[in-house]
Amino acid sequence: MFLLAQQGLEMPDRNEGAAGCVQNDGFCPSWIFDNFDRYVDPFLQHIVLTVVPVAIGFAISFGLAVLAHRRQWLTGPITGVTGFLYTIPSLAFFFLLQPLTGRGYLTAIIALTCYTLLIIFRNVTTGLGGVPMEARDAARGMGLTDRQLLWRVELPLALPEILAGLRIATTTTVGLAALAFFAGAGGLGAELDADYYFKSNVVVAGGLAVLLAAAFDLIILGVQRAMTPWQRARAT
């Protein structure tokens, strides 16, 4: 709670609801019901803290993976750099960036974006590498240009792998975004931190983060199923 004063956050107001339960830091449904409003903004912040880094990270690593697919020698260096970024502890990352980008969203989003790169890059690369040689050969033999080959054959066939990477990256980012309040970017983490002895608070803030991760996961899974009907086709 050492950051509380600094961040100007208030402890959850415990004077409402069932007094005994709240006094004991218990799990109090009535308190949760009465105080749910206070979680809406942090929840929305958390969504932004997830969607924006994943979207930017996807754009960057997708481009890098396609580039490395054409120029194989780039795979090593790109994996090295993104791998290095991945190993930096998030807290250290936030504080290292602060002199450059200050406190707030920008810092958090840069750091969170960096963590998605390795996962997505590797999955896109693996996906493209897993396209059957013979499909590629047949495509070239029928006169598809390199670009047509990429967009009509390779990427669609790599889609399951790419979306699997996106799912991991998204789930990871939901978790990491809970630390974004260290960078002054709010989110559900800030609520957790505000009173982590109070079970009701922890359950709601933590629970919302878990629900968010699960929801994203299901959405992407749904997209994958819709986009890869051939994967469900069974011999009849």
Place this chain on the structure above:
Amino acid sequence: MNQQSAPDSAGTSSRKAATLEFRSATKRYPGQDDAAVDGLSLEVPAGEICVLVGPSGCGKTTAMRMVNRMIDLTDGDILLDGKSVTEISPAQLRREVGYAIQQIGLFPHYSVADNIATVPKLLGWDRQRISARVDELLELVSLDPHETRDRYPSQLSGGQRQRIGVARALAADPPLMLMDEPFGAIDPINRERLQNEFLRLQQDIRKTIVFVTHDIDEAIKIGDKIAVLQKGGKLAQFATPAELLMYPNGKFVEDFVGADRALKRLALQRVRDIDLWKAATVRVGEPVAEAKAKLADSDINMTLLVDDDQRPLGWLADAALRGERVEKRLRSTAEPTVELDDILRDALSDLLASDSRYGAVVDGRGHVAGVLSVEVIGNFLQEAPVEARSGAELVEDPRLVAAPGSTGRRDH
């Protein structure tokens, strides 16, 4: 760039087959002493199947892939209808040349119809024309369009996938087809069937085809001409299947064709191609003296009883010739009978399966044409090369499929 000379209708094979010529075509890879393909020169007339055959590493696939520039020539040239392939952009060239490979390479994420439509879509055909063409091709390769077109490749059997691969290669009605071991991954029984289907198909579409295989039997069965390649990408021999079997021009080809090449020739030739024994054919009621005269003149010491239409009834027992007139006393039935158009190998098999080791030969109308025996075939196999070396003509059209015209079909 894509205004191809596409056919006006979706009709089968409305485009003319192309001629193909390898002119000292050579492929060298840097850092390798031996060329992959070394000065390959040969011509494939329009509408013929040229099989490239040889052991692995002989450069047959490389030679084929140079045609559609999947591999670029180091030296020499390849001419498609007299035009160098190096003057056509690879993508455009490949859309003009059908391409089928052993692994088939169907796109798993495309339905059967979309797979077949790959090249037509690249060529910008309209939707209706593509759809009509897909159905037509599915029927051409003996698949039911309604049942097949919306399936994914994973839902098909190996043989079905192979057919789709061929249909896809044929989609834009290319004047030239390249096929790299298209039946290599299929089990022997289905391979045989697909080969027969393919030959039947070729009768209709008459494409110029370059067909790569390592299987000499397949080469002999499929090819109009066979190019045998040896390691280092050198052409060892370029000949018709019959020539190749009769006169392999050296140890390499002889070994490659196999020790059983005499037997393989049996598969290429028909009963009508060899000199049959003359039969003594008699009718019931004919004077025995006449019958005996015929017997003396025949090549076999047996008389064959025939009906008024010269159809064989059976072999006569000696007792039948004891009286004044020939009686109907059979030693055995006329089985087996073989036909003039039967393939020698099948005829030999029939003879070996019977006790008699000989059989009556009938023509298309069922009339006796002579007698075939195991001995006759044995003599033929021994004599043919000698005879041919002295200038006799080669057997014409030695293909398994019944060729239209004179050497052709049975009448029933």
